[in-house]
Amino acid sequence: MKFSLVTLTTLCASALAAPTAKKSLKIDFQKQLADSGTTSQDPNQLGGAQGKVPHEVELTNHVVYYLAEVALGTPPQKFQIDIDTGSSDLWVKADGSPGAYSRNSSSTWSHYADNFYIAYGDQTSASGDWATETLGFADAQIPKFIFGEATSATSQPVFGIGYSGIEASIHQPNAFTYDNFPIRLAKEGFVNTPAYSLYLNDFAAKTGSVLFGAVDKSKIDGSLTILPTIKDQTTDSKPKEFLVTLNSIDINVNGTTTNALDKTRHVLLDSGTSLTYLPPQTTRTIAQKFQLLQVSGGWGLTKKQVDALPDTATLDYNLQGAHVGVKVKDLFTLGKNYLNQQLYIEYNGVREPFYQILIADGGDRGPGNDEPVELAKFIFGDSFLRSAYVVYDIGADKIAVSQAKFGSGSAEDLADIQIEDKGGIPAATAASDPVWTQNAPIETSVNYNPQIYRLST
Ligand SMILES: *[C@@H]1O[C@H](CO)[C@@H](O)[C@H](O)[C@H]1NC(C)=O
Ligand SMILES: *[C@@H]1O[C@H](CO)[C@@H](O)[C@H](O)[C@H]1NC(C)=O
Numbered sequence: 360m361k362f363s364l365v366t367l368t369t370l371c372a373s374a375l376a377a378p379t380a381k382k383s384l385k386i387d388f389q390k391q392l393a394d395s396g397t398t399s400q401d402p403n404q405l406g407g408a409q410g411k412v413p414h415e416v417e418l419t420n421h422v423v424y425y426l427a428e429v430a431l432g433t434p435p436q437k438f439q440i441d442i443d444t445g446s447s448d449l450w451v452k453a454d455g456s457p458g459a460y461s462r463n464s465s466s467t468w469s470h471y472a473d474n475f476y477i478a479y480g481d482q483t484s485a486s487g488d489w490a491t492e493t494l495g496f497a498d499a500q501i502p503k504f505i506f507g508e509a510t511s512a513t514s515q516p517v518f519g520i521g522y523s524g525i526e527a528s529i530h531q532p533n534a535f536t537y538d539n540f541p542i543r544l545a546k547e548g549f550v551n552t553p554a555y556s557l558y559l560n561d562f563a564a565k566t567g568s569v570l571f572g573a574v575d576k577s578k579i580d581g582s583l584t585i586l587p588t589i590k591d592q593t594t595d596s597k598p599k600e601f602l603v604t605l606n607s608i609d610i611n612v613n614g615t616t617t618n619a620l621d622k623t624r625h626v627l628l629d630s631g632t633s634l635t636y637l638p639p640q641t642t643r644t645i646a647q648k649f650q651l652l653q654v655s656g657g658w659g660l661t662k663k664q665v666d667a668l669p670d671t672a673t674l675d676y677n678l679q680g681a682h683v684g685v686k687v688k689d690l691f692t693l694g695k696n697y698l699n700q701q702l703y704i705e706y707n708g709v710r711e712p713f714y715q716i717l718i719a720d721g722g723d724r725g726p727g728n729d730e731p732v733e734l735a736k737f738i739f740g741d742s743f744l745r746s747a748y749v750v751y752d753i754g755a756d757k758i759a760v761s762q763a764k765f766g767s768g769s770a771e772d773l774a775d776i777q778i779e780d781k782g783g784i785p786a787a788t789a790a791s792d793p794v795w796t797q798n799a800p801i802e803t804s805v806n807y808n809p810q811i812y813r814l815s816t
Pocket of ligand 2: 612613648649669
């Protein structure tokens, strides 16, 4: 569920295959920062709820892309494609433009089906036909892999590695499902089961990694806790998304702890989204605690105020007993408008660079969905995920989470993920907390309504 549209610049070669454990495949991806266009395209932005002020300078949503090298065809044609856990199809441009996939240059292309069409949360889309090709990824070669051959697209190509239950092919006239990448890797014997670990790395790092089939214990701080993924609420069937239970959010600052979540919530772990979308009461509780300045499109602080934040201030997210601490100071990034111009705020008579907090209000019902309030889901994007080590076990409908360990100090320590009957996710214990609970009364700050500042370039 990536939320944006950008022009990618030229990349240096980034994907390095590193065969390590017996049954795993690792690829380092290149992190690329981009901007998403205007906030008006993003239904989840706080600014939308406030109503737009004409001509006001608005914050734009910074997006991180995770670009990995994928090869298609014989001989291989190489592409840098955005790895996305929020969608489940691989597609490339095949419109004759420079760098696009060309079936004419491959001896292994085959037509598979008509009507490839995929639409994303940011209202971009791609269309064409379905084809099969030899796919190369790290050390793996997968024959007759099904992918979208897009003859027209308003999005950059995407490599979706989510549940096959949300494949784009399900919504077309000649509907079908197919074995997408995680499933094919397992069926071809490259890994034991469709599962992978995602390590986004800290904000400053230029690379992260996706490790199919294994867990790298050297990147885990503490231990992994296994959470069930929540089944599809409308059909009561298998999970289709990486939806898990959030039990609490504590704000820790200056030795005090404040509960900031009113009740247990469903959250979607989505590496394609940059911000973390929280219930309105939570956002305002955080805003009040750190005296955030409200602007059109979000919240933030001046540079001086960010520098003055205590290093020890954290948000402690509790997912059924799995605790992930996010340093508050790491949640701020230089505010920019959609033209990528730096934004300033006039505060106490001084013009200062404005730093945006990478947390936003997900609305009463969670972003962009009309489920009953108790089923609302809130999206946890990169500003949460990069502090976590997350194992996505599609085969077992489980997610395992721990605090991520940053730095390159320790050597890789890989352990294969097994099918569930044979041990499942290594070095992990089952969640202890229940799926649904009512929290202690919250110290809410719904009445925190500070003035709205204007930003300037
Ligand atoms: C591929 O080959 C076909 C048949 O020769 C031709 O019609 C088509 O224009 C070619 N496409 C590209 C993208 O070169
Ligand atoms: C934390 O303590 C510092 C130093 O006393 C103070 O300036 C700051 O306002 C406090 N922050 C919060 C959120 O309590």
